[in-house]
Amino acid sequence: MTVVTPFEGIGASVKRKEDLRFLSGRGRYTDDINRPGQAYAHILRSPHAHAAIRGIDLAAARAMPGVVAVFTGADMVGLGGLPCGWQIHNKDGSPMAEPPHPVLAQGKVRFVGDAVAVVIASTRAAARDAAEAIEVEYEVLPAVATMEAALAPGAPAVHDGVAGNLCYDWHIGDPAVNAAAFQGAHKVVEFELVNNRLVPNAMEPRAAIGDFDPTTGDYTLYTTSQNPHVIRLLMGAFVLQLPEHKLRVVAPDVGGGFGSKIFHYAEEAIVTWAAGKIARPVKWTADRSESFITDAHGRDHVTKARLALDAEGRFLALHVQTLANMGAYLSTFSTSVPTYLYATLLAGVYTTPTVYAEVKAVFTNTVPVDAYRGAGRPEATFLLERLVDVAAREMGMDRIEIRRRNFIPNDAFPYQTPVALQYDSGDYVATLEEALKVADWAGFEQRRQAAKAAGKLRGIGISTYLEACGIAPSAVVGALGARAGLYEVGTIRVHPTGSVTVLTGTHSHGQGHETTLAQLVTDRLGVPLAQVDIVHGDTAKIPFGMGTYGSRSLAVGGSAMVKAMDKIVAKARRIAAHLMEASVEDVEFDRGTFRVAGTDKTKSWGEICLTAYVPHNYPIEEIEPGLDETAFYDPKNFTYPGGCHICEIEIDPDTCQVAVVNFTAVDDVGRVINPMIVEGQVQGGVAQGIGQALLETAVYDENGQLLSASFMDYQMPRANDLPPVSVATHTTLCTHNPLGVKGCGEVGAIGSPPAVINAVVDALRDYDVRHIEMPATPAKIWGIIHAGQRLAAE
Template sequence: MPKDGIGASVKRKEDYRFITGQGAYTDDIDRPGQAWAVFVRSPHAHARIASVDTGAAAAMPGVVKILTGADYAADGLGGLPCGWQVTGKDGPMVEPPHPPLAADRVRHVGDQVAVVIANSAAEARDAAEAVAVEYEPLAAAASIDAALSPGAPQVHDEAPGNLCYDWELGDKADVDGAFAGAHHVTRIELVNNRLVPNAMEPRAAVAEYDRATREYTLYTTSQNPHVIRLLMGAFVLQLPEHRLRVVAPDVGGGFGSKIFHYAEEAILTWAAGKVARPIKWTAERAESFVTDAHGRDHVTVAELALDADGRFLGLKVDTKANMGAYLSTFAPCVPTYLYATLLAGQYTTPKIWCGVQAVFTHTVPVDAYRGAGRPEATFVVERIVETAAHEMGIDPAELRRRNFVPSDAFPYQTPVALVYDSGDYEGTLAAALADADYDGFAARRAEAESRGKLRGIGLSAYIEACGIAPSAVVGSLGARAGLYECGEVRVHPTGSVTFFTGTHSHGQGHETTFAQIIAERLGVDIDAVEVVHGDTSKIPFGMGTYGSRSLAVGGSALARALDKVETKAKRIAAHLMEASEADIEFADGQFTVAGTDRSVGFGDVALTAYVPHNYPIEELEPGLDETAYYDPANFTFPAGCHVCEVEIDPDTGAVEIVNFAASDDFGNVINPMIVEGQVHGGIVQGVGQALLEGCVYGDDGQLATGSYMDYTMPRADDVPSFTVSTRTTPCPHNPLGAKGCGEAGAIAAPAAVMNAVHDALGSRGVSRIDMPATPARVWQALNA
């Protein structure tokens, strides 16, 4: 194995440019003659637009153009599309129009009404303040409860009662039957709190139009430039793909919030054509808070039926999910196919029913956020399992063991559609418990009590469905796109390699991980490999990065492309060594005739492919450049166990995480250091959801947590040093055996933390506390 091959903790190739300030983010891009855009946004959660007067603003210094919703409507262009249609009990979901610039009504604070384009950002901002919008404010429905109450303000005329869909999975009567014979039923109510993504890099875009070639170019902060090109080109602006280039350069974090096609991208591209000048827009942080798609926001009631031995008989989950004011690109699938299908967890629960009502509210649209549906599912399952264990007096680890899908039961068909491919839930549980010193907890709790502290421990045995996704399966469930991935391995004449991937790295380290696979397979030095992503004019049509798919799906496309390269290279090598192709072996960059000392290096073969003087030209084309598309056979199922231990100060309600251990099964691991980093980051995000982050809207639809003065992002001193490890059961159906690791921490951690918090507070009679468990909430619960 080369020293920088599969399994090595290679330092990230991309970090040199990032830590020396040489990354090229969208806001770093300046085009000749560039103008600046500032959006005029609604200060109201719900209002009718009586008039928009741009006269005074248009006369201000530096103003190039002001465009309104009426201008957009006049051009007859499309609304922002939704990429997933969920069909509920009563038919397809309600899919109201989503105009990129509001013309008649605004539906959330931050909804864009007009765009001002000027010679400088400052001039655009001055003029934007001078655009006179006359609003007639209307009553708002700012929460699920408010939107579902009788007589609630209507977000869309098309959606009576503000219902987007009423969907279910499973046979409710059948599950009710399982409850009828139960020895014990555990019932919980919970809120999965709304989160604001807060990527370090705010969203930004630069659009330009070339009158000579009639080509549009959009630089944008995206996780999936080809998806943006397709959605914006085909559905919104009606621009053909060959005249539309979308570039997602270095991107500073996405966490899902940069998957979606946003209004600003379409409006800038449209406006660049109108003014025939490049235009730049960069969100201010306050703007990000009210325009980036938010995450989570569920209200759930769940019931678990158990027999006398603690075996799960059935699970019923009734969830209301907030969609926000409009359907964001993938919003409808998050609380359905990415949620209800995971409610079996790691367990053999035979009967499961889940009902989901998706609700429009006068808030920012909600969509996929790190984990997307799977953290919500894990939170329901792991909270109710832990609660059942405490209610029945069974050790929570033991209750889980009694119900695990056994290691010899794979492939395992769950009652909620998925077929788990592999796993070892006992193994990850045992490893996490050992690392957490679970057996020593009672002594630690007693010691904490002597100091007046409440100590608790909590488990989260999570599972996720990643490697998104088999195209035919998701197509049958309403996805309006395929979810394969592509990769092109271009071997250069001297044997160096450029890899073009349809996935996109916005922090994941693809430039290193993919290069390690290529170094391993072709025997080339890792520095002889360059990974290119993010530019639709360079890369084949790929679907981008989300759902922990880049390695499991994109890496599999790479593996297939490398297979093709190796096959062709072997034929060239066989020709050079006058041997039979079947006798050629390839290892460590050398092609060898089996059983002989005759060999030729990979570099020589590459040169021969491009300088085909001595070449089987009748049978083989010159060149060594192979592309593969990979459509996965199944999802992958990363799983594991996280254990959190907290100490609570009853005098103040402050929760301190004193220990956190994680054992994860991600399948085969390419770069352990990068995987560890992903787990750390994910856990911190999960801790953020559990203890710190809560997006709060007032009843009037005003965002109360619109800045870091009020929205609590996790900081380094909020978490301890984690103990993380991996245990591997390879994925049996993809060529790398990889499952994916990007979301696990954010999926597992909230339940582990909140189980620990409930464990600590249980002795003081507290049975329910919602996330985020802030000091004020904990104190309130202790003193209720």
């Protein structure tokens, strides 16, 4: 075997291995799979946000051509509902309200899109036609489409028995210490904002195929999921009540997830259960309109905040009150997003001595809300970075100086925040200074004046952010309400000729894991990249793992692989020592070569691998044959990427259109495995952040109808909405995982929205604008400009 050059290992911009099949149309997605004899499912969904079901007439539908079966919630009585994966406790210690979430509606529907019945037919068209023949008698009930309406006295109850539509009233921090800090403040800045609701809109809509083998009693689910093992656990144990060895979950290629494909959805349970009932495969594929009203939405916070400062502009205390929309039901991880993934990040990169946060989670008659790229950290960062800009303005300070003055200094790490988390490493000054340089912050005023001469309004905005990735450790999050472990697993299977198969519990939905994880093997074992195969996404092949989300795949999954490779190398050194008649302590290993220290005795990787499987000359009494090792890794702490994003925009005052003309992202993501993939991940996240800041929002009317339920009404960013994004990294290593990595998948979506809005507010400085809510649409800007012109005229 040829020993690989180091250029394929850690730090190399290797082209993505998986792109050849994707770009040539050879990807294998769930909708590409067709099982012999499969039928097709169409789900009848509620047109009402809130209604009692008084009757369902299925006779006409069952008589339609091609119909195999029709089921309603009455057929699934006795099965479990969709579970929530994280329990939160109220301020008084009582558990949150956790109403049942039936797979098919039973008695009531609670949002437009709630599943009422499923038709299974020989074709998709036949199933759709039959669904239209189902007659449902609804008694339409008053709906609450906003948190304000849901919390109003006497508001209609989304769930019977949930008082005031409140899921929980939670807090973190010391309220007495916090209140005392405000008493001595030189200045208190008060601020209120909305973090707008988003629809994820992954490139690939969700799909699911249920299959059942009557000869063995085995079920198989093919699904568009970021964590197949968790789906198997939740669906098998809690919903369908199947033993895990009788349920296989396969998630092949996944065309984008962004968090929306973490969760266990009703459709997965429906097709799996139905396949057993009719003894043939059942396939469901969402269309885009269906995705808008069934995929979990993201964000949707309303927050009031108060920041106390001393006379020098140093932060003394932060008090935050947030309302978080849960939608009609609790999605899998929804309850953790506004609590342990949001409020624990409110210290940001600053030395604020005391932070107290109160969060109320509210049920409304809308699509359930859950994690979306960044999950709580973008919400915290947007609040904090807008608040810092407002504070700088009201204190008469420079926006850069107020940040520098409050940064956590480099010599303070490990740094214990007042909201539970302890940061292990960071250099916030360095990322700031690099971003200012790349963005040419010093030359901005000259560009502003040139734009003004051309009749344009130009602004620049900054965001210095921090996030938490690789949620951990299991014992801690378990004590905080998580109902699952958050470790990861890696199996390194070395073959007799030296090639390697990696079995990982993480998953890929576009991040390039098949390349990046292979680079870890190349770097450690010296195996050429082409001879490393990454296997994921099939519970029948891989050990129990927790999937991919929260930028955990390298920090947690990669670390498990490193531990497994350490076992491989330790065993291989013992074999090499035997072959070279040396002590194990004297055998060195470096990228494919075993050497006796201080001699010219060597053995190649291939020789050792072959010996392990053909043990003719082998210490069989001391070492088992084979080279196949598994390791589990449970992190000691989160990882903490951070950085600085700078956005420069231009507004045409005639059309009020915002053009993003420059964007700079300097991020500390820990050790960089593949710079090209990091750059792509950051750019993709920035695109989503710009989308939230300027274009995207989910809008409901007072009756709970989603008005922005198609691309005609929900504006996604396009190529001409995005500028070239300058990406750079400044590395401080994570101190508690063996790779030193921190995570890069979410940073772009976290740092960019406040940078964009800060730039828009800066461009409107002559109109005395304190804040503009996302998305900063031309209509909103037109109102600001023309209101200012009227005031000037008066």
